[in-house]
Amino acid sequence: MTDGLSASELAATVRSGKIEPGTVVAEAAQRAKIADAGAKGLNAFLSVQEEAPSVPDGALSGVPVAVKDNLCTLTLPTTCGSRMLEGYVSPFEATVIRRLRTAGGVVLGKTNLDEFAMGSSTENSAFGPTRNPHDLTRVPGGSSGGSAAAVGAGVVRCALGSDTGGSVRQPASFCGVVGIKPTYGRVSRYGLVAFASSLDQVGTLGATVEDAALLLQVIAGHDPRDATSASRPVPDLMERMYDGVEGLTIGVPREYFAEALDSQVRQCCDTGLERLRSAGAKVVEVSLPNTRYAVPTYYVLAPAEASSNLARYDGVRYGSRAANAESIADLYEASRTSGFGREVIRRIMLGTFGLSAGYYDAYYGKAQEARRRIARDFAEVWAAGSDLLFTPTYPTPAFPLGERLEDPVSMYLSDVYTVTANLAGIPGISVPIGAVGDLPVGGQFLAPHWEESRMIRAAAALEALMASEVRPIAWDTARELGKRM
Amino acid sequence: MNAHAIDLECVIGLEVHVQLRTDQKLFCADSTRFGDQPNTNVCPVCLGLPGALPVLNGEAVDLAVLASLAFGCVVHETSIFARKNYFYPDLPKGYQISQFERPLATGGCSTVETDGVSREVRIRRIHLEEDAGKSLHDRVAGSTAVDLNRAGTPLIELVSEPDIRSAAEARSYLQQVKQVLEYLDVSDCNMEEGSLRVDANISIRPRGVDELGTKTELKNMNSFSNVEKALDVEIRRQVGLAERGQPVEHVTLLWDEAKGDVRPMRSKEESHDYRYFPDPDLSPVVVPMDRVEAIRAQLPELPVARRLRFEGEFGLPAYDANVLTSTRALADYYEAVAAQTEDPKQASNWIMGPVLALAKERGVSPGDLPLAPEELAGLIGLVQRRRISQNAGKDVLRMMVYRGVSAQQVVLDEGLTQIHDVKHLDAWVEEVLAASPEEVERFQAGEHRLQGYFMGKIMKASRGKADPGEVSRLLLQKLEVRSPR
Numbered sequence: 001m002t003d004g005l006s007a008s009e010l011a012a013t014v015r016s017g018k019i020e021p022g023t024v025v026a027e028a029a030q031r032a033k034i035a036d037a038g039a040k041g042l043n044a045f046l047s048v049q050e051e052a053p054s055v056p057d058g059a060l061s062g063v064p065v066a067v068k069d070n071l072c073t074l075t076l077p078t079t080c081g082s083r084m085l086e087g088y089v090s091p092f093e094a095t096v097i098r099r100l101r102t103a104g105g106v107v108l109g110k111t112n113l114d115e116f117a118m119g120s121s122t123e124n125s126a127f128g129p130t131r132n133p134h135d136l137t138r139v140p141g142g143s144s145g146g147s148a149a150a151v152g153a154g155v156v157r158c159a160l161g162s163d164t165g166g167s168v169r170q171p172a173s174f175c176g177v178v179g180i181k182p183t184y185g186r187v188s189r190y191g192l193v194a195f196a197s198s199l200d201q202v203g204t205l206g207a208t209v210e211d212a213a214l215l216l217q218v219i220a221g222h223d224p225r226d227a228t229s230a231s232r233p234v235p236d237l238m239e240r241m242y243d244g245v246e247g248l249t250i251g252v253p254r255e256y257f258a259e260a261l262d263s264q265v266r267q268c269c270d271t272g273l274e275r276l277r278s279a280g281a282k283v284v285e286v287s288l289p290n291t292r293y294a295v296p297t298y299y300v301l302a303p304a305e306a307s308s309n310l311a312r313y314d315g316v317r318y319g320s321r322a323a324n325a326e327s328i329a330d331l332y333e334a335s336r337t338s339g340f341g342r343e344v345i346r347r348i349m350l351g352t353f354g355l356s357a358g359y360y361d362a363y364y365g366k367a368q369e370a371r372r373r374i375a376r377d378f379a380e381v382w383a384a385g386s387d388l389l390f391t392p393t394y395p396t397p398a399f400p401l402g403e404r405l406e407d408p409v410s411m412y413l414s415d416v417y418t419v420t421a422n423l424a425g426i427p428g429i430s431v432p433i434g435a436v437g438d439l440p441v442g443g444q445f446l447a448p449h450w451e452e453s454r455m456i457r458a459a460a461a462l463e464a465l466m467a468s469e470v471r472p473i474a475w476d477t478a479r480e481l482g483k484r485m
Numbered sequence: 486m487n488a489h490a491i492d493l494e495c496v497i498g499l500e501v502h503v504q505l506r507t508d509q510k511l512f513c514a515d516s517t518r519f520g521d522q523p524n525t526n527v528c529p530v531c532l533g534l535p536g537a538l539p540v541l542n543g544e545a546v547d548l549a550v551l552a553s554l555a556f557g558c559v560v561h562e563t564s565i566f567a568r569k570n571y572f573y574p575d576l577p578k579g580y581q582i583s584q585f586e587r588p589l590a591t592g593g594c595s596t597v598e599t600d601g602v603s604r605e606v607r608i609r610r611i612h613l614e615e616d617a618g619k620s621l622h623d624r625v626a627g628s629t630a631v632d633l634n635r636a637g638t639p640l641i642e643l644v645s646e647p648d649i650r651s652a653a654e655a656r657s658y659l660q661q662v663k664q665v666l667e668y669l670d671v672s673d674c675n676m677e678e679g680s681l682r683v684d685a686n687i688s689i690r691p692r693g694v695d696e697l698g699t700k701t702e703l704k705n706m707n708s709f710s711n712v713e714k715a716l717d718v719e720i721r722r723q724v725g726l727a728e729r730g731q732p733v734e735h736v737t738l739l740w741d742e743a744k745g746d747v748r749p750m751r752s753k754e755e756s757h758d759y760r761y762f763p764d765p766d767l768s769p770v771v772v773p774m775d776r777v778e779a780i781r782a783q784l785p786e787l788p789v790a791r792r793l794r795f796e797g798e799f800g801l802p803a804y805d806a807n808v809l810t811s812t813r814a815l816a817d818y819y820e821a822v823a824a825q826t827e828d829p830k831q832a833s834n835w836i837m838g839p840v841l842a843l844a845k846e847r848g849v850s851p852g853d854l855p856l857a858p859e860e861l862a863g864l865i866g867l868v869q870r871r872r873i874s875q876n877a878g879k880d881v882l883r884m885m886v887y888r889g890v891s892a893q894q895v896v897l898d899e900g901l902t903q904i905h906d907v908k909h910l911d912a913w914v915e916e917v918l919a920a921s922p923e924e925v926e927r928f929q930a931g932e933h934r935l936q937g938y939f940m941g942k943i944m945k946a947s948r949g950k951a952d953p954g955e956v957s958r959l960l961l962q963k964l965e966v967r968s969p970r
Contacts, residue, residue: 071536072535072536078535078536080535085535088535090529090534090535090536091529091534092529092534092536092537094536189538190536190537190538191536191537192536193535193536194535194536194766196765197765197766198765224540225538225540226538226540227538227539227540227541227766227767227768228538228765228766228767228768304762305762305765307570307760308568308570308579308580308760308762310579311570311572311578311579311580312533312535312577312578312579314572314574314579316574316631317532317533317577317631318534328574328629332572352760355570355760355761355762356758356760357758357760360760360762364762
């Protein structure tokens with residue numbers, strides 16, 4: 001009975017008393033169960049909360065929200081998709097979860113992810129891969145693949161993810177949903193299990209721009225527990241959402257339309273740009289010359305920070321501890337070797353190397369310099385008159401499960417369109433713009449620091465302009481999935 | 486150092502870690518109290534739980550700035566926290582938050598004084614960092630227990646230049662540093678409780694040579710006298726090597742107090758590459774110049790300045806001034822007493838003699854005796870006005886302290902008012918002379934040292950109340966009168 005209602009409509013219905021929040025949550029839990037059931041299920045959720053909560057009146061009253069399993073919650077475990085934290089229940093909850101609950105939202109369950117958010121396919125989870133709701137043989141993207149699949153399958157209208165190099169936007173594009181990565185510092189990281197602290201940002205996913213924006217509105221804002229969260233007011237993100245793109249100058253960075261881009265994805269982008277132009281936007285070609293350094297820069301800095309952030313998982317105080325270790329060094333080695341998966345170990349090794357004496361300047365130091373240049377590229381295009389940039393979110397649609405597992409470098413290289421926003425700290429949004437066969441394709445807007453509202457407005461306009469091209473969120477996908485098993 | 490075949494000098498640099506006296510830890514709100522039940526002053530932040538983030542305690546920065554200014558350092562407007570990465574069970578995050586390339590302050594100095602000669606020792610840097618927890622190897626048989634109450638306690642590290650030339654100078658440097666820090670009231674400086682800890686770097690070189698020899702690092706010295714002993718042992722060891730023509734190896738040595746010797750750490754314990762990098766969870770520490778100046782205005786008068794002032798203003802000998810300024814509390818106490826007495830030297834005599842003796846007897850610092858400055862000044866006044874004798878005064882002081890009453894009250898209670906009245910005194914003199922005819926004869930025969938014998942008898946007869954000056958005059962007068970010649 002809640003099918004087809006947007007998050008805000010659902011909240012209004014609950015607030016009016018026409019439906020009990022318990023009913024809403026039970027229905028969503030039922031959808032989650034159906035979607036995930038069986039060997040060919042989505043495997044989007046790692047845990048589901050079925051208790052009927054009592055909820056306060058707020059923007060999200062009774063709205064079930066799927067939460068990536070690297071955000072600390074009080075009742076459900078927080079595993080980060082890792083054996084290392086299997087069964088770990090946090091004694092405190094993330095600030096974003098507290099804000100979500102204060103606004104009446106309900107944590108429906110914790111969603112699957114690449115272990116510690118390291119990956120672009122959700123295949124690096126210790127608890128098995130998540131499948132793409134549009135094609136069960138393909139990946140949902142990652143690392144917030146569980147959250148994207150849950151929204152894409154119609155289990156929930158909105159979900160929380162985290163975006164370190166594209167981990168909200170890329171799975172959003174693969175699953176045909178909207179994904180927002182806010183400006184670094186817009187949302188508290190307190191209670192987000194750190195991957196790369198200078199790049200991590202909690203983001204939102206939604207069936208529509210409005211759903212994703214509503215959730216962002218609830219979780220954004222200064223948090224005294226996070227020294228990197230900005231103490232600046234959060235504007236009303238919905239106020240000008242439907243004002244259209246007339247008068248906006250949209251830059252198209254030529255480096256984002258290079259050879260690696262799939263021709264059909266390019267076609268979707270071109271159609272999108274045409275319609276933006278016809279809706280009154282001024283489209284200009286721009287250049288971000290340091291884009292070529294983005295992937296190598298990211299893959300030096302993110303693993304470096306990760307190698308330090310993940311040092312705490314040593315088997316001493318919590319989490320998985322290897323049995324029969326003979327010395328403390330053995331305990332560390334055995335616990336970490338058995339507790340972490342391949343990709344996590346690979347990145348810890350990479351990061352440790354990049355910070356080592358004798359290599360620091362050549363790797364970490366150089367990467368910091370490249371990061372500054374990438375940020376400067378953006379500053380220059382804003383100064384030259386672009387209000388926003390438009391790019392593809394990812395070079396291809398969703399790829400088949402297992403296809404890239406043995407070739408991590410090709411997987412890394414494809415992050416080129418998303419990592420730049422994290423390196424520069426600017427916000428980005430991925431919005432569905434079309435499809436290649438059954439597979440959704442996303443386009444990305446990037447905006448200057450703190451201009452989420454402008455970016456959301458353009459995305460809402462494009463969403464409306466492209467409605468005929470995109471694969472709709474299948475409200476009966478859960479049932480469909482049931483039939484296909 | 487002794488002369489040898491080659492004239493060698495030793496070169497010592499000291500690293501002093503000092504816990505700052507804040508109520509709360511450096512990056513969370515837990516108490517820094519010493520001696521509580523293990524693992525009770527802990528929270529997700531100092532336990533290093535997944536998702537927790539540090540937030541800087543500004544009070545610790547202020548105390549560190551105060552200390553930096555007291556040593557004449559330049560306080561940098563911007564300094565940066567860095568992570569020092571290593572694994573240890575009492576280091577919950579797997580890294581310590583410290584400062585590395587951009588410390589809080591640089592370029593200060595302190596003094597050392599040996600054999601009455603004073604020299605400057607340069608201080609290279611002062612930086613802020615968090616303390617680790619404690620590994621307890623004797624709590625649980627066969628296991629190491631970890632207490633994380635101390636984890637996250639704010640520390641400053643003062644790093645000297647290698648300007649120290651002997652173990653005795655090292656001790657003097659530490660005493661001066663400790664004295665200044667106590668004056669500032671930034672730390673307890675309690676070595677037994679670990680709130681002040683010292684590591685040393687030592688090398689030797691032929692006198693007159695500029696380059697430094699290979700250094701060894703010396704740790705685990707838990708008192709100033711142990712620092713001096715350990716350095717002496719290590720200097721002798723290095724000189725011995727040099728005399729045998731053997732090289733000094735770069736090793737870390739532990740002082741073994743029981744054996745009175747140094748032993749090398751196992752190589753595993755020291756082969757660290759700390760992989761320092763800026764902590765992305767914390768913004769740079771910014772101390773604006775006006776803040777620095779506001780803190781500078783709070784600097785108390787420091788020991789050296791106060792000593793010189795005591796010599797000038799109160800006319801005290803250098804020795805007195807030195808003792809009285811040894812701690813800020815004692816100096817404050819002295820000044821309060823001196824302000825209420827006519828003779829500052831008398832005040833010094835009383836404090837350095839009987840008051841310090843009583844304090845030592847009761848195991849407290851002089852300021853903690855139940856003896857308000859005005860009470861002591863009152864007592865000194867009674868003696869100076871000859872209401873009571875010097876000796877009676879000492880007894881009165883003891884009774885004041887133990888009974889907690891004023892000098893006036895003790896004198897009244899005990900009937901100790903000095904008696905100047907000639908009639909009274911005359912009676913005692915007569916009584917004693919009458920009882921000692923033999924001694925009178927011997928005195929008159931020229932044995933004048935018997936005057937002391939008579940005085941003693943008379944004072945005893947008066948129960949100490951007789952004015953000794955007056956008694957002496959009367960005594961000599963009477964012995965003259967009785968003279969046969």
